[in-house]
Amino acid sequence: MRKILVVGAGQSGLQLALGLQAKGFEITLMSNRTADEIRTGRVMSTQVMFDTALRHERDLALGFWERQAPRIEGVGVSVAAPDGSRPVDWLGRLKGYAQSVDQRVKMAGWLDVFVQRGGQLVIHGASVADLDYFSRAYDLVLVAAGKGELVSMFGRDAARSPYDAPQRALAVSYVHGLAPRPEHPETEAVRCNLVPGVGELFVMPTLTTSGRADILFWEGLPGGPLDVFQGVGDPAEHLALTLELMEKFTPWEYARAAKVELTDAGGTLAGRYAPVVRNPIGRLPGGGLVLGVADVVVANDPITGQGSNSASKCAASYLSSILMHGDKPFDEGWMKATFDKFWFTTGKPVTQWTNAMLGVPPEHVLNLIGAAGQLQPVADRFANGFDNPADFDTYFYDPEDAQDYLDEVVSSAGPSAGSGAPEAE
Known part of the structure; x- marks a missing residue:
């Protein structure tokens, strides 16, 4: 042995x-x-x-908790504008469901x-x-x-x-009481909210020690307006700061959070590390x-x-x-x-x-993210890349590959899809 x-x-x-x-x-x-x-x-x-x-x-x-944990069936992407609107907002469907179980x-x-x-x-x-x-x-x-x-x-x-240095300042809150997204109330999904020049807010269903919950997760550019959690030791203050930033940068997510409360005193986390x-x-x-x-x-x-x-x-x-x-x-x-x-x-x-x-997205990536709002196959492919990141190599990194892929999707979708790929606003 x-x-x-x-x-x-x-x-x-x-x-x-x-x-x-x-x-x-x-x-x-x-x-x-x-x-x-x-x-x-x-x-x-x-x-x-x-x-x-x-x-x-x-x-x-x-997989002992598979029947209890929420079945995540989609990945949604929203892009924030300075006026608080969402010029890009879509939901890609996963081929197989995802799940989150509190470690x-x-x-x-x-x-x-x-x-x-x-x-x-x-x-x-x-x-x-x-x-x-x-x-x-x-x-x-x-x-x-x-x-x-x-x-x-x-x-x-x-x-x-x-x-050689951290690229994001991280802040996590586990909460009960978050309302569903009104546009897809029946679908459990990971929500990726991109705030250009500021950072990202991810919202994820999970199973924690006290049952079903949601994770509110800010990733802020170091030195930017989201980089304010260092030294915040009080969990209630951490959550209040999280919600304040949601109200300012992602008001559509803040609208769901009127009744949230922390799952427990250990339900917050903050830090940063260099990849x-x-x-x-x-x-x-x-x-x-x-x-x-x-x-x-x-x-x-x-x-x-x-x-x-x-x-x-x-x-x-x-x-x-x-x-x-x-x-x-x-x-x-x-x-x-x-x-x-x-x-x-x-x-x-x-x-x-x-x-x-982690970097500033080039124009062709912005076009892909924008196109996904009008071409469901693009949204679905991006969502399923979270399961198989190797797939991004075939269309995501090179501008010509990205345009060829969008042209192919538009062509297969027929005349109603338009003559070219829509661009992100």
Whole structure:
């Protein structure tokens, strides 16, 4: 029986630990918190998971909350004008539904299941010295804890990391009482509200510790009018500030929020970090090697909602690579090949798309977003790109590709669609 140490009890670490456990590996999992501490702590993320990532959980029979969580059937995009209007406002339909489960619910639940199934759980915030000691007793050490000292073992890959500073200031509130969008009251959807030169507001249905809720998530340009949450420790003040900014920049979303209240005292989160891609192999002082997982090695800004999705896809990819390796040693060559498989299928397309969305959108992207308001196939394709970001490579980045695609959609839609692609106002 091969022995594997997994450090970190988030989406990737727990999914991988439970997947390996189910295949007969002897797994030790290190977490810096107990299940109860996670369950009663502060929210950790915004985690909307799309169809592919949800299927990875289903494959391991880990979708315990699928019947309870809202079924998200669309992704909507609204663009704000300075006068408070929405010159662009549309809803793309997802081929397979998405869902969001508060990580306090999911990670605490999965941690309990891991222990119930006989896994060895060590509650300890691991240091590099700890891993140097423990690594000698394991065939493989996987580091899935994306913060703290351990990350220092994985050097920044400058060629794949164009940013060296945070590109957004982040502020999250979990609320009860948000009214549905009046134009689509029957459809659960992620709403992406783009405020040019200011930032973005995302509104997402979720399941939290107290039932169905919504997430209000501001992403503000550093130094801009949304960058005001640093140092705000009081949850009520955090929510009041969130609503004040909604009233100013996205009044159509503020109109839904007359009766909102925080889900709990731990229902807010604020912070910022620089997007980064790191070298996947860490070298311990004693010469041992460890393999980085998910956002330890590919940490993107949450503007495209890919964190939990990439973590799930990374766990599934690594699980496959481990199972295919048989009883051969997990050496440096295997580690590099295992990361490269994840990078080229998931990490690279996600990073390219996310970095593109962080910048000022070029004219052809504005045209695509505007066209989606009049051409439903364009709206649907953009929405489903959240599940498969690699699809953006075929039409999103190059102006000629974008125009060819719009021409093709208009042509197939017939004369009623007009002679050319509509432009964003």
